Structure formats: structure tokens, C-alpha cells
Amino acid sequence: MAIEFKLPEVSEGVKTADVAEILVSEGDMIEAGQVVVEVETEKAVAPVECPHAGRVAKVHVSQGDSVSIGATLLTIEATSDAKDSSRGHKPSSPNGTKTSAPASGDPAEGAGGEEGVAVEPEPGSEKQSSNAKPSSTSAAPSPRFEMEEAKGPNGRPPVPAAPSVRRLARELGIDLYQVQGSGSGGRVTAEDVHAFAEDGAAEPTGTGIAIAGGGRGGAMAPAARGDIAPMAAPQLPDFSQYGPITRQKMNKVARTSAAHLAYAWATIPHVTQHDFADITDLEASRKAFMAGAGAKGPKITMTAIMVKAVVNALKQHPGFNSSIDLGSGEIVLKDYYHIGIAVDTEAGLVVPVIRDADRKTILQIAVELTEMAGKARDRKLQMSDMQGGTFTITNLGGIGGSSFTPIVNYPEVAILGMSRSQSQLKLQDGQVVERMMLPLSLSYDHRVINGADAARFITTLSGSLSDFMRLLVST
CATH class of the missing domain: 3.30.559.10 (Chloramphenicol acetyltransferase-like domain)
Structure with missing residues (x-):
């Protein structure tokens, strides 16, 4: 059976990462828990472990690629041990025979993908309800943070957002209930908060200070994203008309530093x-x-x-x-x-x-x-x-x-x-x-x-x- 191993959530709030190094090649045999790639997230290099054992059938990324959370990294021809561990333990019937997989409602092998390919659930997808039947296949690792259960102001349920996004909203004086979330299930992201502030729609919360307009050509926006956002600056001229030029791609560290410094200089x-x-x-x-x-x-x-x-x-x-x-x-x-x-x-x-x-x-x-x-x-x-x-x-x-x-x-x-x-x-x-x-x-x-x-x-x-x-x- 072929399994598509996707990039899991490597750090809270991180949506993309650069492939720093690929540690396996097509045809390699790997063990469950082996580090297969290293990705660069903001200013750190994080190892990515694959929970599946088997043969690497295909490597879908190259060194230097910028990939999103949930993007397919490897296709693995799983061994029998990997199949058992990836499917999870199936309860046995009284006579000792294994129960069959549910016909619907659970992500079964091949569902929504090519025949014989087990597609991992997208990181951050909705969790099963507590009374749902166990899935015949394993779910992707759960996110490193969960929705807050506490009630919001006036008894309203809390806005779905990560703690870092809530903190950013407080710092900018933004009421999260006014922000339209673009994430899965209406989740409010850092980009949503910055876009709200740049549109001049932010209002003071409590005794806070209102944020009017984006200012500085939107240079505030990259603070929490860790990447450079398009800034409202004049388009660069074609320098090649004056002489030879060389373009160098900025690595993740340089992009993160540029965004953070621009935000700090524009706001402080x-x-x-x-x-x-x-x-x-x-x-x-x-x-x-x-x-x-x-x-x-x-x-x-x-x-x-x-x-x-x-x-x-x-x-x-x-x-x-x-x-x-x-x-x-x-x-x-x-x-x-x-x-x-x-x-x-x-x-x-x-x-x-x-x-x-x-x-x-x-x-x-x-x-x-x-x-x-x-x-x-x-x-x-x-x-x-x-x-x-x-x-x-x-x-x-x-x-x-x-x-x-x-x-x-x-x-x-x-x-x-x-x-x-x-x-x-x-x-x-x-x-x-x-x-x-x-x-x-x-x-x-x-x-x-x-x-x-x-x-x-x-x-x-x-x-x-x-x-x-x-x-x-x-x-």
C-alpha cells in the first residue's frame, strides 16, 4: 500500500516552511519515526519525522522549495508493520475475526485519492466527535494547540484563533469578533488581523488605541507571518537596462528578519x-x-x-x-x-x-x-x-x-x-x-x-x- 506523507504542523501559526535538507532518496528503506527532511521555519531548522515505515517510492519536494503545511513530501510503499501501525488497532469480533472498516464516515484507504493510496488527513482538520466510531486508519498528528473552551464577552463563544493571534489582536487594539476569518472553519489568522488593521477598520478595545489605516505602505503586515508581504512601494525599474544584474532568493531567515524589522521600525x-x-x-x-x-x-x-x-x-x-x-x-x-x-x-x-x-x-x-x-x-x-x-x-x-x-x-x-x-x-x-x-x-x-x-x-x-x-x- 502506498502512503502519502504530508508536512505536519511544525510550529504554532506557521503555514509554510522551506525545505532545508532532504535526508532520504527514492528507493531508501525507512523506519517509523525516522527524520526524513529538515524544514526551515522562521529562524529555526526543524526535523520532520515520518511515522511510517517502508520504501520511499517518490520524493515530491526539492531542497529550497517553500511548501505549505499539509503538502505531500513523500510517497511511501509501506511494509506490513507500517500498515498495521498506520491503520491503528482494529477491534476484534467475539469469534476472533477482525471487524470490517466502516462503509462511510471515516477516511478509508483510497478515499478521495488514487486507488491504493492512503491519503493523510490535512493537519488542523476537524477532530472526530467523542461519540464517533474509531477510524480504520490513523489520523494525522493533532495540532499543538486546541480551541479555548472559555466563553467570550457577553457569553459569546470565543473566536476560533490561536493564542498568538489573540495576542496580536490585543496589541493592535482589534476586536476579533469584527474580523472575518479566512482559515479552516472560519479560524482567524494573523493575516486576517493585519488586513483588518490595514483597512482602517480597527477600533479601540477597552482603553486601547485605535489603529487607523495600514500606514507605511502596509509594512506592519508581516510581523506575525514570518514572510515578506507585498508592500505598497513603487515598482522597481528594470536594472538590467543599465548593466548586468544577479537576483538572489532570500532564505527563510532573511525574509523573517526583513518582515520583523520592517514591522518594528514602522510601529515603534x-x-x-x-x-x-x-x-x-x-x-x-x-x-x-x-x-x-x-x-x-x-x-x-x-x-x-x-x-x-x-x-x-x-x-x-x-x-x-x-x-x-x-x-x-x-x-x-x-x-x-x-x-x-x-x-x-x-x-x-x-x-x-x-x-x-x-x-x-x-x-x-x-x-x-x-x-x-x-x-x-x-x-x-x-x-x-x-x-x-x-x-x-x-x-x-x-x-x-x-x-x-x-x-x-x-x-x-x-x-x-x-x-x-x-x-x-x-x-x-x-x-x-x-x-x-x-x-x-x-x-x-x-x-x-x-x-x-x-x-x-x-x-x-x-x-x-x-x-x-x-x-x-x-x-
Whole structure:
């Protein structure tokens, strides 16, 4: 029997994925649970396991293809064991013989497809009712989230939508009951919410702020989709009339980054505060520690030190560790400290997160930074590794530059940029001395943070960097 193995739901809210690598070839024998392809979803590469055993009769996709959830990846000539496992256990009659499959109502072999081909149900399709008879064939893996059972306002049933879509609607001040869902069974998607906002139909919910029009040529739209949407920009000229050109297809990481950055820049009123932190004594202490007690331990980098210093500043200035909820007109202050670290890879920019940085020492953070950077460059990060950040640090000091303007990593409200340290002559106690100065660039959301707040934050941060040993032992 031939089985069509389709791309299952790999992450909540993801509708398409790029085929990063195909790990099997036509004619290969595979086991149930074997990883057959790797797909790129937003900023992570996810392995896809096939629940069927047998021979790969046909590979329907190629590396680099963009495929939708539910698209056929492989056709598999199943072995007898695979047939039994894919059909599920059939109840036996009292005399020990197997019962026949229902004539209708269940997805039987060959139904709706070619003869002898078992077609898997589409991911996200409606589930069987509790009193329905068991199917003779197995169903596709259930989605990773279920409909909320709670009643909505005024006793109305909740709008069918994923939690991420509900959160997006709250942030944009949109009443989901006003949005027409385009998904299966009327499910409201992120695209539906953005389209509603762009049409200027969004109304304030509670004390929230109304979103009028799309603004910026619809640049807001890609925020939750993870892909670039068509933007209302002038059509590009035909550059080939001026000389030779080469077009390069953007990978999933680049498309996701472009969409996210465009959304953040279009919606967040950015201000960047530039300053210098004197790290002369800190750098001397760091080098002495690495040459002595820390010689056999992990490498203590300026980024690892900065994580601890930032956490100390966030505790004293909690507004920087928050998000703005436009739907409710509230600032969400977070009592946890998950610090994102921007990592430059060949595939593009990714931001893995160090969780609970306030509970870790610099040595523990240094170890985790090394592991995260390796996973990022090997494209082994999971989506969970890049979610939940409350503040981001980006360090360009290893490359160069004296300052830059980092873009806030939405839905955070601030990001710290570090440039290359430089020696400067300073007047200290009437004497000209040479000091090592670290350029800092703090970008923030002006809806939440004022300039005076930013100046205080930088001052606190610079003060924390003056005592390396205290940062080293603190948790």
C-alpha cells in the first residue's frame, strides 16, 4: 500500500516552511519515526519525522522549495508493520475475526485519492466527535494547540484563533469578533488581523488605541507571518537596462528578519541614546582573572559581562523590561529576565535567548553563550530557544565601528548596542590619562521610555561595569 506523507504542523501559526535538507532518496528503506527532511521555519531548522515505515517510492519536494503545511513530501510503499501501525488497532469480533472498516464516515484507504493510496488527513482538520466510531486508519498528528473552551464577552463563544493571534489582536487594539476569518472553519489568522488593521477598520478595545489605516505602505503586515508581504512601494525599474544584474532568493531567515524589522521600525517610535562606559578597570580585572583562576574555565567575554550588568540595570529601571499593550492601554512589566543575544550567521541574524539571566553567574552565562552561538551557526536552534526575550543585546565590537542605531526587537521596548572599545585620553584629577571606553547605543520605544529614563539607565549600566568581581560572583 502506498502512503502519502504530508508536512505536519511544525510550529504554532506557521503555514509554510522551506525545505532545508532532504535526508532520504527514492528507493531508501525507512523506519517509523525516522527524520526524513529538515524544514526551515522562521529562524529555526526543524526535523520532520515520518511515522511510517517502508520504501520511499517518490520524493515530491526539492531542497529550497517553500511548501505549505499539509503538502505531500513523500510517497511511501509501506511494509506490513507500517500498515498495521498506520491503520491503528482494529477491534476484534467475539469469534476472533477482525471487524470490517466502516462503509462511510471515516477516511478509508483510497478515499478521495488514487486507488491504493492512503491519503493523510490535512493537519488542523476537524477532530472526530467523542461519540464517533474509531477510524480504520490513523489520523494525522493533532495540532499543538486546541480551541479555548472559555466563553467570550457577553457569553459569546470565543473566536476560533490561536493564542498568538489573540495576542496580536490585543496589541493592535482589534476586536476579533469584527474580523472575518479566512482559515479552516472560519479560524482567524494573523493575516486576517493585519488586513483588518490595514483597512482602517480597527477600533479601540477597552482603553486601547485605535489603529487607523495600514500606514507605511502596509509594512506592519508581516510581523506575525514570518514572510515578506507585498508592500505598497513603487515598482522597481528594470536594472538590467543599465548593466548586468544577479537576483538572489532570500532564505527563510532573511525574509523573517526583513518582515520583523520592517514591522518594528514602522510601529515603534525609536530614539537612540549614545554614550561611553569606562571599562578600564573592568578589562584589567577580566584579563587578570582569565590569566589566573579562570584560565581553565569558559572564556569570559564582554557580552557575558554585559548580560549581568544589563540585568542589574533592568532591576533598577523595570520600564526597560516591559512591553506595551495597546489593546488594554497598559504597560506589561515582567518579573523575569530573559536576555536575547543577536548572533550573526551565514543564514542571517538570529536572536537566541538566555533565560533567567538574573539567576546565573557570569561563568554560567559564558558557557551558555558559547553553546548558543554554536547552535545558531549550525542552524540547530529551536523556536523555543528564540522566544520569550525581554531585552536584547547586540555586539558589533568584534567587527568595528564607533556607534550605530539598533532596531528594537518587538515586542520588547529596548535594545543595547555595543561597538568596539577604544582608548581615549581623559582628564582625571588634573592629569591626562588613557582610559578604555566602550561605546554604547541604547535604542528604546519612546511610547514607554523617556529620554531622562534612558540617561538614568545608561548611568546605572556604566556604574555596574566598574566592578567586575562583584558582577562575577553575583547571581
